[in-house]
Amino acid sequence: MYAAAPATGAAQPESHPPPLRGFQAAGDVRSGQLQLSSVCTRCSPLMRGVSRRHAMSPGTHPPACPATPSPVMTCSMDSVSRGAVQEGARPGPEVGLRMPRALRGGQAEPGPRCGALRQRESRVPAEGQSRCPDSAPALAALGDVGGGWAALGFVTVLGFASRFYRLPQPPHVCWDETHFGKMGSYYINRTFFFDVHPPLGKMLIGLAGYLSGYDGTFPFQKPGDRYEQHNYIGMRGFCAFLGSCLVPFVYLTVLELSKSLPAALLSAFILIFDTGCITLSQYILLDPILMFFIMAAVLSMVKYNSCADRPFSLPWWFWLSLTGVNLAGAMGVKFVGLFVVILVGLNTISDLWDLLGDLSLSLIMFGKHLLARVLCLILLPLSLYMALFAVHFAILNKSGPGDGFYSSAFQSRLIGNNLHNVSIPEHLAYGSVITMKNLRMAGGYLHSHWHLYPEGVGARQQQVTAYLHKDLNNLWIIKKYDSNTDHLDPSCTVEFVRHGDIIRLEHKETSRNLHSHQHEAPLTRKHFQVTGYGINGTGDSNDFWRIEVVGRKSGKLIKVLRSQIRLTHVATGCLLGSSGKTLPKWGWEQVEVTCTPYLKENPSSLWNIEDHINPKLPNISLDVLKPSFTEILLESHMVMIRGNSGLKPKENEVTSKPWHWPINYQGLRFSGINETDYRVYLLGNPVVWWLNLVTIGVYFLMTTSTAVAMKRGVQQMTEHRELFQVLLQGGGQIMLGWLLHYLPFFMMGRVLYFHHYFPAMLFSSMLTVHEPSATKIMLHLKWRTGGKRW
Numbered sequence: 001m002y003a004a005a006p007a008t009g010a011a012q013p014e015s016h017p018p019p020l021r022g023f024q025a026a027g028d029v030r031s032g033q034l035q036l037s038s039v040c041t042r043c044s045p046l047m048r049g050v051s052r053r054h055a056m057s058p059g060t061h062p063p064a065c066p067a068t069p070s071p072v073m074t075c076s077m078d079s080v081s082r083g084a085v086q087e088g089a090r091p092g093p094e095v096g097l098r099m100p101r102a103l104r105g106g107q108a109e110p111g112p113r114c115g116a117l118r119q120r121e122s123r124v125p126a127e128g129q130s131r132c133p134d135s136a137p138a139l140a141a142l143g144d145v146g147g148g149w150a151a152l153g154f155v156t157v158l159g160f161a162s163r164f165y166r167l168p169q170p171p172h173v174c175w176d177e178t179h180f181g182k183m184g185s186y187y188i189n190r191t192f193f194f195d196v197h198p199p200l201g202k203m204l205i206g207l208a209g210y211l212s213g214y215d216g217t218f219p220f221q222k223p224g225d226r227y228e229q230h231n232y233i234g235m236r237g238f239c240a241f242l243g244s245c246l247v248p249f250v251y252l253t254v255l256e257l258s259k260s261l262p263a264a265l266l267s268a269f270i271l272i273f274d275t276g277c278i279t280l281s282q283y284i285l286l287d288p289i290l291m292f293f294i295m296a297a298v299l300s301m302v303k304y305n306s307c308a309d310r311p312f313s314l315p316w317w318f319w320l321s322l323t324g325v326n327l328a329g330a331m332g333v334k335f336v337g338l339f340v341v342i343l344v345g346l347n348t349i350s351d352l353w354d355l356l357g358d359l360s361l362s363l364i365m366f367g368k369h370l371l372a373r374v375l376c377l378i379l380l381p382l383s384l385y386m387a388l389f390a391v392h393f394a395i396l397n398k399s400g401p402g403d404g405f406y407s408s409a410f411q412s413r414l415i416g417n418n419l420h421n422v423s424i425p426e427h428l429a430y431g432s433v434i435t436m437k438n439l440r441m442a443g444g445y446l447h448s449h450w451h452l453y454p455e456g457v458g459a460r461q462q463q464v465t466a467y468l469h470k471d472l473n474n475l476w477i478i479k480k481y482d483s484n485t486d487h488l489d490p491s492c493t494v495e496f497v498r499h500g501d502i503i504r505l506e507h508k509e510t511s512r513n514l515h516s517h518q519h520e521a522p523l524t525r526k527h528f529q530v531t532g533y534g535i536n537g538t539g540d541s542n543d544f545w546r547i548e549v550v551g552r553k554s555g556k557l558i559k560v561l562r563s564q565i566r567l568t569h570v571a572t573g574c575l576l577g578s579s580g581k582t583l584p585k586w587g588w589e590q591v592e593v594t595c596t597p598y599l600k601e602n603p604s605s606l607w608n609i610e611d612h613i614n615p616k617l618p619n620i621s622l623d624v625l626k627p628s629f630t631e632i633l634l635e636s637h638m639v640m641i642r643g644n645s646g647l648k649p650k651e652n653e654v655t656s657k658p659w660h661w662p663i664n665y666q667g668l669r670f671s672g673i674n675e676t677d678y679r680v681y682l683l684g685n686p687v688v689w690w691l692n693l694v695t696i697g698v699y700f701l702m703t704t705s706t707a708v709a710m711k712r713g714v715q716q717m718t719e720h721r722e723l724f725q726v727l728l729q730g731g732g733q734i735m736l737g738w739l740l741h742y743l744p745f746f747m748m749g750r751v752l753y754f755h756h757y758f759p760a761m762l763f764s765s766m767l768t769v770h771e772p773s774a775t776k777i778m779l780h781l782k783w784r785t786g787g788k789r790w
Contacts, residue, residue, distance in 0.1 A: 148261055152251055155268035159247030162272055163240040163281045168233055170678035172226045175670040177284040181220045184209050184235060184284070188216030190395055192414055194402030196644040198385075199392040200332030201286040208238035223671065235284045243281020243288035246762065247271050249295040254766050256302045257730030263769040270765045276667075276684035280758060283670065286333055287755055293329035294340045294759050298737065300326055301344050305351070311369065317376075324376045328384035335644065336759070339740040341381075347733065348373050389633055404468055405441050405639055408610040409561040410632055412622045418470065419561075419610070425617035426625070428478065428497040428558040431487025432614040433508060435474045438466055438578040439564065439603040441642045444591045445474040446514075446576075446607070448507045448532045454586050458519035462512050462532030466578045466591035475508040475611075481544045484537055494616050497547065500554040502570060504543050511536045513543035516569045516576070516595040522587070524579045527594035528572060544570040550606065560612045561625045566605055569595050577605035603642070647750045658745040661757035662696075662764070664689040668754050682754060684761070692764040699735060699767060703728060731767060738763035 173181065179195075180202060186193045187206030195202065209216070212234020218227065247268050255264035271277055281288045304319035323344060330337030355361060355369055399416035412419040425432070436446040444466030451463050467474060479485075481502045485492065497503065505514040512532030521527040533539050549556060550564040558565060567576040574595035581592045596605060627635070649655045656666050664684045672679030706724055741760035745752060 148255065148264075151261060151265055152248055155251055155265065155272065156244075156248045158272050159268070160241075160244040162278050163244040164237070167236055167240055167282055170671055170680065171232075172671070172678075173220055173223050174283050174680055175223055175285075175668065178220045178223055178225075180205055180286060181218070181232070181235060181284045184214075185216040185218065185220065186400065187395055188214070189398075191398050191400035192396040192402045193400050194405040194639070194643070196640050196647065197286060197334050198332045198388065198640070200329060200388050201289045201334070203388070203392065203395070204289060205235050205238065205284060209235045212237070224677070232284070236282060239284060239288045240281050242292040243277065245292055246277065246281075246288075246295055249292075249299050250762065250766060253295070253299045253302055254769055256299075256306055257733070257766075258769070260769075267766050267769045270688050270768065271762075274685045274688045274761075274765075276682060276689075276758065276761070279670065279680065279682045280755060285755075287758060290330065290333040290337065291759055291762060293326050293333060293337065294741075295762060297323055297326035297330055297340050297344060301347055302733075305347070308351075312372070317372075320372065320376045321380065324378075324380040325384060327377070328381035328388070331381070331385055332388045335640075336741070336744075336756075339744065339759070340737070343733075343737050343740050344377065346736065348377060386633065389636065390629065393629070393632065404444075405643070407439065407561075407627075407635060408437055408608055409625060409627045410635055412561065413626050413632075419622060421622070423619035423621050424560060424612045425614050426560060426620045427617075428560065428609055428612065429487070429614055429617055430478060430480055430495050430497060430503075431492075431616075432478055432612055433475050434478060434609050434613070435611040436476065436607045437610045439606040439608065440578050440580055441603070441639055441646070442468060443578040443580065443604065444468045445471070445610070446476065446593065447471065447474050447590065448510060448512065448514075449473050449588075450510060451586075451588070453522065453529070453531065457522050457586075458529035459517065459531060461515070462507075462510060463587060464514065464530045464532055464593050465583065465587060466593050468591070473507075473509055476514070477506045477508055479504045479506055479537070488614070488616065490616075496557050498554075499549045499552045499556045499558065500546065502544050502546050504537075504539075505545065505567075506537045507532055513537060513539040514545065514576075515539060515543050516572060516574065517542050518572060521579070521592065521594040522583060523581045523592050524594050524596075527579065527596050528569075528574050530576065530593045530595050542569075542571050545576070546570055550601070558609070559625070560609045561622070562608070562627075564606045564608055566601070567607070573597065573599075575599060575605040576607075580604065645750055649751045655751055656754050658742070658752065658757075661742075661754060661760075662689065662693045666754065688765065689761070692761065692768050695768040696735075696738070696764060699731060703731070734763050734767045738767065 183193060183195060183202040184206035187203055188210050206216075209231075212231055214231045214234060218230040218232070219225070250271055251264045251268040254267040255261065258264070300319050300323035304316060304323060307313065307316040307319060310316055327337070327341050327344060330340050352366075352370060352373065355366055397413075397415055399411070399414040399420070403411050403414060403417055408419060411417045412422075414420055428434070438444055438446070445468075446464070447467035448462060448464045452460050453463055454460075478497060479487070481504045487495065506512070507514070510532060511534075513534040515531045515533035516528050517531075519529040521529050534543060545567040547558070548566050548568065549558055550566065552563070568574070569576065572595065574597045577594060577596050579592045579594050582589055583592055654666070654668065660666050664686055667681050667683035670680035670682055671677060672681070707728075710724070738760050741763060742757065745756060
């Protein structure tokens, strides 16, 4: 199978070497010529990781493989050092493939150099000897494969044992189980709720509880509440199962990147014995579900990269599609799943860029590669992500505690909501009795009552607030600014309110007009106070407001529920809005309403008409006004994003900063407020976390020093160059994953907790096991070039 070019005086070795992955380098060291013989991808079990650009096309085999010699290609020593092949020869791989020493068949032999790399002398069987390779290396390779599977089974069993150990303890609610356990109950009861995260994680928790016999009746009111007879083990067990899968995922990822069984085992043991990962996996939380999909996406990405020499084969399609499925899963649990989407996206861009530079690849074939990635990594995840929300909206069809966070049109689709299956007039008219809901998240209804502002708080006039609940004091009558005519009188003709009209709003219960002036608002500085003023609808020019519809032209009618309107105060030019701040007890702890002189358009200054009463107008069913799936999908994302950015720490709540996390500075108390309670504290294993932290710094130092040394022409053995490729390529992907999952938290304004670091911790743990390769390179580098010290 191995052939050498004839050369004068060339020594002929007596033994035949074991087969190599990819292409076997052979040649006459004295003639300055090197020959490359191809080895079939299918026929050699050790053929892995060959550069895409130089791999054989899928399905092709060398003639008479493996019993007959393969085609021989010649190239000069200098051309091999550049990874180039002479004219007329089939392109071969660059010297220095990522190949474990044990798989290369023997030790490196001294001899002349090809560029900066050592080459082995060719070995051709003597006359009469069999050309078939010895079976011992093949059997050894099979033994390595068997050992790899045995190691995988061993670490998987340890991972599951560590996560399921004492799973029922403690038998009460721990930390955020009060949120996510309750949300699982909402899915079982089909009750609508609001959360700042996408729905997949909570849906899976609810499904696990339903399948394990939980009936959704436990209230999950606060940490420490005992579960008693309620079945909570199924939901904890589901999270523990996904958390246990992280161990084999990390093992397989590191094994694929490094081709090192000890490195893969070390990475698995790091996760098995990390107390933080164990604790986070044993409770009803979103974190183990999120990390499951993140690591599954990374593993799938690495696997389809390894199939690059067999594009469009069944394994290639499988891993590429599975990557897209896992990306949808990561994004469907938490928005931070976007970080792994970026990681896969950057890998794909680099992949396509390499393909574009491959001149042996036609543009048509490149287009097929591009379309395959668009299909599997964009369209497939996007479709699955939207399908998750379709299922979410279909299940949660009953009115619940999340109604008030969404628009009136959204609420009209919920069974039990006061807007469900009701009929109201479609267009706004003068004389109508209405309620106005602020579009700010939990902004409330425009509200007033008989109570006045206290002394020292602006003008002592009637309070105007925003109230989160239905109430008769939310009702207002819309009138013309220059007329007090009763438009509900049968003798009066119906006159519709149009975009740009100047109106007056009269509070139905107190007959005061909505009023503003240049007195400062109670809580928000530089905003104007809003009050109720006048007697029986009679006031002054500060009661006049211009009504406008966002995105509409002058003269257009105003639709109930659907139109987003703003009220501009005619005298001062300010906009009516809700600040979101809670008033003191004198304001009944309702939400402050102000008139802002800053004309920036945002949900705080936008309103919609919800209730609409006018006996002179025909009613229509709200089914006609219900929003489409696309509209409720966009609205739900806007509400989630605003809610996420607005999260603030609760009183006496322990929070942390991103720089605390890698050093394991401060953990989280899951349980054990009282001394007699079962205590659970989330904190990483100090040995693991500090080792990971040191490794990150050493990795930067090693890669920088080695890259500079290679740039300066420092001589190094082929094996060390191969190790550097593993360190730079595999380690570089892992380092990028760590940076993407850690650095963005420094730019977030929301409240942060220690558990946010754990996805990044997975990457830093995988990076740690690449460090021995870096150390080996640095110890063996020869810091001399051209006879001069570097």
